[in-house]
Amino acid sequence: MREEEKKQKQLLDTIKMLSPGTPLREGLENILKGKMGALIVIGDTPAVMDIVDGGFALNVDFTPAYVYELAKMDGAIILNHGVKKILYANAQLIPDPSIYSSETGIRHRIAERVAKETGEVVISISQRRNIISLYQGYNKYIVQDTGRILTKANQAIQTLEKYKVVLNQGMNHLSALEYEDLVTTYDVAVVLQRTEMVMRIVNEIEKFICELGNEGRLVSMQLEELMANVVEDGMNVINDFNINQHLDSKMVLKEIKSLSSEELLDLSNIAKILGYENNVAALDAPALSKGYRLLNKIPRLPSAVIENLVKQFGEFQHILKASIEKLDDVEGIGEIRARAIKEGLTRLRDQVMMGRQI
């Protein structure tokens, strides 16, 4: 999984490197518009240079215009890793022919084999089919039309908005139950399930944003606005209800993330990760909140003080029922802050109950 995640991140970084607005993308678009093809290797590692024959060394600064002119020649262009320099042009690439390639055109076959053999990024522009393909190791990615990606990104934002409404309702319901001391494992598992579903859509949208480059600013802003507090609230729900002796909150989050889409639908899987019994009946069992999430919503309450409160009282219900004097006894809390906490909790209760009626 780790290796898979690393590869995915590498591919995303590469996609960003040729996203709209970058000099590399401009060069590639020019080649496409000029109805030419190209074969471009990014990186002059020994593994790459071992399979290069002929061509000539340039070592000039990368510009979209140079790469366009050089693409008029036969053979491959080799750039440095940061795409700052054009190192070689007109190079013949001779990768191991026994490496499997699923491509049909010669240029694409060479590109795929070179990427597999060297692990580097290879870009192939097909003259006939008018497409840009990118190979990195064993991964392949086809550069798509910006308008199409934008449509998909906007659809994903709309889906995210719908999921966010449902998540907010779940969070508000959980808050109300925390005040009433009526939380069950089911209510906790539901909000964590919804949070994870939201995060999975966010991952999709982040990929689109990488692909869109400077065309993705609006989507990025919308995403940022929609995601305010989602990650923190999710983490605090785990902090509040995790009773698993073997997993800390970060590990719990990781376990939830590693659930397949089907496993995520079964709430008892989430309950089990949190340390509750792994059966349907356990979902009806009461769950006690420590209070991290709700205390974090009180303005100007430092996290160290929240930590001390939870350490001293153990449960949100005990904090809720504590007198000003008892709150005052906690390290970092004087009388003024104790009153502010009381008032903050009352105000929050009113907001939560109002939200529930809607």
Ligand SMILES: Nc1ncnc2c1ncn2[C@@H]1O[C@H](COP(=O)(O)OP(=O)(O)OP(=O)(O)O)[C@@H](O)[C@H]1O
């Ligand atoms: N081994 C190689 N090393 C470097 N460049 C190559 C190599 N093989 C092919 N090329 C480049 O690819 C160009 C196109 O080759 P060819 O037309 O056979 O491939 P193709 O896959 O049909 O291309 P396209 O899809 O662009 O029409 C060649 O003119 C050459 O510049």
